[in-house]
Amino acid sequence: MxxxxxxxxxxxxxxxxxxxxxxxxxxxxxxxxxxxxxxxxxxxxxxxxxxxxxPHPRQAEMRIAFGTIASQAKGSRGLDTATGLPHAAARIKAAKGTFSLTKPKAPPTRKSFHTIEELKKML
Structure with a gap:
């Protein structure tokens, strides 16, 4: 892309x-x-x-989290010997699941405009 x-x-x-x-x-x-x-x-x-x-708030949080973790590899050259990935990618892979972000809010439930009783009265 x-x-x-x-x-x-x-x-x-x-x-x-x-x-x-x-x-x-x-x-x-x-x-x-x-x-x-x-x-x-x-x-x-x-x-x-x-x-x-x-970005949406969660996207911004993820970008900050990835940027913070990846910036720890600043100055490292070459590939990580254990994973074969670039050092920044290896640090992100190692940190996967160790950091958590704010829990997303549940989507609002959609309510009908009318109750069943109101619909029956309309007929």
Whole structure:
């Protein structure tokens, strides 16, 4: 999957592309078909999700947690000998299940607009 903004192509010709952190929600996503069986297209182009620039609270918490764990590997070079992964990825894999975030709230239950008795009176 690739996140691209159309103006990036023009800037590449002029010199200097926009940093990935600034592409954000104004870009488009180019993805391979993968497990989307209903599509016959080899490549799918779609809008980038708005959560790139404005994440939900739980997404922000996870990004902070991953960033904190991965930053502990700053300065490490090469791959971790035990896992064969880059050091930041190895630390995240080792920490999996050891940190917890705020428990998500239960989704609100949908209530009917009318009770059964009110519906019977309407007939």
């Amino acid at each position: 690739v996140l691209v903004r159309a103006s990036t192509f023009g800037q590449m010709l002029v010199g200097g592309a926009t940093p990935r952190s600034l592409i954000g929600a104004s870009g488009i996503v180019i993805a391979q078909r993968g497990r989307i069986t209903w599509s016959k297209k080899p490549v799918i182009v779609k809008n980038a999700p708005y959560t790139i620039e404005a």
